Structure formats: C-alpha cells, structure tokens
Amino acid sequence: MIYIYVGANYFWKKVVVYSDLTRLRRVRILDCESLRYVANSKYFYYMDFIRFEILFRTQLYKNTMKKGLFPVIGSQKFIYKKPLKRWTKLSITLPVEAWNEKWVYHTQTFKQKGEVYAVGFTKVAF
16 A cells, blocks of 8 residues: 555656556465465455555545545445456456545456456445
C-alpha cells in the first residue's frame, strides 16, 4: 500500500476519476491454492490494490481527506469464468461504471491473452 501511495503521489502521472486503469500482474506461487490455481481471496486482494491506485492517482483522495472522509466498500460480487494458473500474466482493468450522490460503481475485468477469466463488481461509499 505504501508503494502505491508513494508511486501515485511522486512518480506516476495523475489521471481523471473516470479513466480506465489497466495493470499487468503475474500470478505468484503464494497466491495459489495447492500451488496450482489462484485462491478466491486473492482476486479481492488484486481488486483492492487497483482501486486504491486510482484513488491515490486522482484528486479524489486529497479532497476526501480534507473533508474527513474515506472510501468504504459497500458490496463486492465476483464471477469466476476460468481459473488462473500460477506464473501466468494477467491484466486487470478498472473502469468506473457509474456514480451518484453516495455510491461509486466499478467493474474489474481479469483478462489473460485477451480472454476474460473473471469479473468483479464493487460498490464504494464515501
């Protein structure tokens, strides 16, 4: 988390809130159950990091901290299509789907070689 915060504030360029952010990752051996496929809990772990990266890279973080607010997960849902195997590369894309006065809705797509392996939906409140 410190790496994301420091990188977003000092090294990476700022982005707008509604931009699509894509990150490439490699599945590590400790992310897998029985050392074969990614554990279900690790998908949520991957989702948290990309969500915090977009928060830190926009003005949203500074504005919410001035007001004494911080984002809280309202709900998360996940649809698994195919298992991800160890040592494979994947891309995670985070577009902001919609927002209203209270909630921000994200869809996070896990792709490998252009094929969708999993989709996560989150609802975040401030």
